[in-house]
Amino acid sequence: MDHLLGEATRSAGDAELIARAASGDRAAFTELVERHRAAVHRYARSLTKNDADAEDALQRTFLAVWRSAATFRGPASARSWLFTVARNAALRQARPRREDATEPEALAELGARAGWGTDSPHALLEGAEVRARLGAALARLDADDREVIVLRDLEGLSGDEASSVLGLSLSALKSRLHRARLRLMASLQEEIR
């Protein structure tokens, strides 16, 4: 379908594409979909329990983007808006998250589980199939941990963008991300023991 798009559409920024979609420009909308569908699908899959729900969320996301493009306010980050729409769509399918009433694990304990104080951290990424092992460790995390890593480390959203998507303060976002990364390292540690 790319060959049907004009150069101006292919080179437009996301905010411009959303603005043009809001005025009914199907080519701009198509470009936006093609640009972000894989990322939105991955993000949705990180929030849902199965592929079918993720696919449903993917479709709902872009339908909602088409319908509500006019509500997008340009100065905001287009990607954070898009991921917010995707989050809302995905969480319609996902089960309500369990509120964790337990005390959060002390950072020192989490660090120790992640390999602080041992010689093994160097070994975490040694060997073959790093991509597969990282993906598997990510899949083993709780949804909250996985989500923040997907947004910040995989999709590359800024701290401000990710905190906007998640409805967290920047400091809360940073804390969640740090703990999620440590749990990921702990998961990798357990795998090589």
Add this chain to the structure above:
Amino acid sequence: MKLDREVAGLTCARVLEHLPDFIDGRLAPAERASVEAHLAGCDVCERFGGSYGAVVAALRRELGTPEPLSRDVEQRLAQALGAPASDDP
């Protein structure tokens, strides 16, 4: 090992807290200098900080690009969006 060990005026616990901002280059110059001084004198934190940074870099390098949609998913998305101005399909 205890995280309350102090090296260059900074405990290991504080270094652990600062790691994300340190690897992102977001610490103020004075804080950055303190962390660097600690790392220079603390093998445990130097080793762990290096591992932490390597894992974050590997996430970005290895998983930063999402897998393309399968042909089937792509086609069903296109069908769902075929008449996006209408109500739910």
